Amino acid sequence: MSGVHSRPQRFVDRTLSRFLRIAAPTNDYTVHRGVGIPMRDGAVLRATHYAPIADTPLGTILVRGPYGRSFPFSLLYARLYAARGYHVLLQSVRGTFGSGGDFVPMVHEADDAADTVVWLREQPWFTGKFATIGLSYLGFTQWALLSDPPPELAAAVVTVGPHDFHASSWGTGSFSLNDFLSWSDSMAHQEEAITRKLAFQTRAARRLAYAMHGLPLGRAGRDLLGSRSPWYEAWIEHPGRDDPFWADMRMTSALDRCDVPVLLISGWQDVFLEQTLLQYRHLRDRGVDVAMTLGPWAHGDMITKAGGTAAAQTLDWLGTHLAGAAAKARRSPVRVYVAHHGWIDLPDWPPDTGDGVLFLQPAGRLAAAPPPVEATPSSFRYDPADPTPTVGGRLLTQKAGYQDDSELARRADVLSFTSGPLDADLYVFGHPVVELAHEADIDYVDLFVRVSEVDARGHSRNVSDGYRRLNAPEQGPVRIELDGIAHRFRAGTQVRVLIAGGSHPRFARNLGTGEPVLTGQRMVPAVHTVHHGAGGVSKLILPALAGLPSPDGGADPAGDLI
DSSP: OEEEOOHHHHHHHHHHHHHHTOOOOOOOEEEEEEEEEEOTTSOEEEEEEEEEOOSSOOEEEEEEESSOSSTTHHIIIIIHHHTTTEEEEEEEOTTSTTOSSOOOTTTTHHHHHHHHHHHHHTOTTOOSOEEEEEETHHHHHHHHHHTSOOTTEEEEEEESOOSBHHHHHHTTSSOOHHHHHHHHHHHHHTTSOHHHHHHHHHHHHHHHHHHHHOSSHHHHHHHHHTTSOTTHHHHHHOOOTTOGGGGGGBOHHHHHHOOSOEEEEEEEEOTTHHHHHHHHHHHHHTTOOEEEEEEEEEGGGTTTTTHHHHHHHHHHHHHHHTSOOOOOOOSOSEEEEEBTTEEEEESSSSOOOEEEEEEEEGGGEEESSOOOTTOOOEEEEEOTTSOOBOOSBSOSSTTOBSOBOHHHHTSTTEEEEEOOOOSSOEEEEEOOEEEEOEEESSSOOEEEEEEEEEOTTSOEEEEEEEEEEOSSOOSSOEEEEOOOEEEEEOTTOEEEEEEESOOBTTSOOOOSSOOOTTTOOOOOOEEEEEOOSTTOOOEEEEEEESSOOOTTSOOOBOOOOO
16 A cells, blocks of 8 residues: 655655754655565565665665664654655564564564565565664664674664663663563553553553562462463563573674664663674774764653754765765764763763762762771661662663652661762763772672752752672772763862662562562561771772873873762
8 A cells, every 4th residue: 555745744744844943844755665575484574665766766764673663663764765866665563563473572673674575575665775873672673683794784873772682681780670570561562552552551651660669570470461472571581691592682792793874863761782892893994984972861852852863874874884974074973962961972982081089978968088997887778678769870761860869868778978069060971980998797788879950959969880799798999880871070070989789670570589589578677787997999080181192092081089
């Protein structure tokens, strides 16, 4: 079934262009729905083909995802590009929205992407070269294709797209409960009729909260999901990084085989930030033409707040690497948003910095001078029956991102260490690190660490988090690398370090018993001790500068922090 681009749709396309602040559309297009694409096992995947009405199309774009082929994906990943001269094939992956077979997240994407390219080559409208674009799961499908890149692939734009699902779900050693139970629940209901979907959304938050607090974790999740999303328990049953279970959900080979220009777009508060940074470093070290944009966004902001930036940069990237047009040249490989400053261009990431060190002190102080040897330790009690709550941070939910965490800092099960007001601006570029002289009275514990910024009114807001499951005493200090940041701590503000035994429901709580995460339900509280003196020294290490890095990557390291 096909339709000609109509006058109302022209109005929508022009309005979208003004909203995103990008150049106006250049041509009309037709829409061919219900296109069938055969897979090697006989399954037929459904797609919509957007065909530009143009004498010389600029190229072809392939978009593969599980969330359907209607709004917002049809608008932002198909019509936007068809109206500028590109053929677009928007495909529903296996088992979703009319595509045959069963949907098993990530497992079939490499084979199905390869079969789609075989079909694409045979189409009379195919331009001979194509690019891939898309966010989140649509980014994973790109890495799946890049694990064995076809010769016709000319470029990719991966927005908040993971390549390794084990790292996403178990990278800290604790299961990412909030993100992947809520995603599984959303996937279970996404194709329901609109009335049922609205009814589901009105009760979703309450149902999710009940399931996330329930034990054992597997049964509580299944009570929520019913017969749908059958993969959920299997994810929890396989925590091991080297478990073969994850082989089809890990596209690390794509980072070794990719040789096409790749643009990476992400946010400092995106759930997959650490994978975007790894993707950039790996491709850069191999000499691949790679660029990266990092903004002040969480995962849910990428279509809304980040939509204009992402669309403009995607069009420029495709214009240069697919269409071969004289597109707007990218000024620098890396473009990052610095909190409390704005956008800057860099030749690489991270820039060279010095190390600014602040020591955790008794009575909740944070200072540049080491504490005295006789300094007494700090301690807190973590109770898995009343777990320390998640406040902001890198989540898939609407409560993600930068949030006021003042109440978190005041909790009895959280240690808070705060510096004096900064004498001058402090710029931090890269990964803060916290080293803790830590011990606990049981073997099975987690550590959540956060750096926050306290303003002149005393309000605290998260900047960077780190998390580790220990499950055995460690020799020497516990080292926790926090999220990468580009942040200006303004003069007069204070730096704060928070330490807790969990962050629930972002991460599945450590019950303190060592029982399997899926079936455990007995809970044992833990007393955590952080030393400042004879028992060891605990500190925050900031990759710090006194000012912004220069465009050539040089900069002055920070002096005394306090």
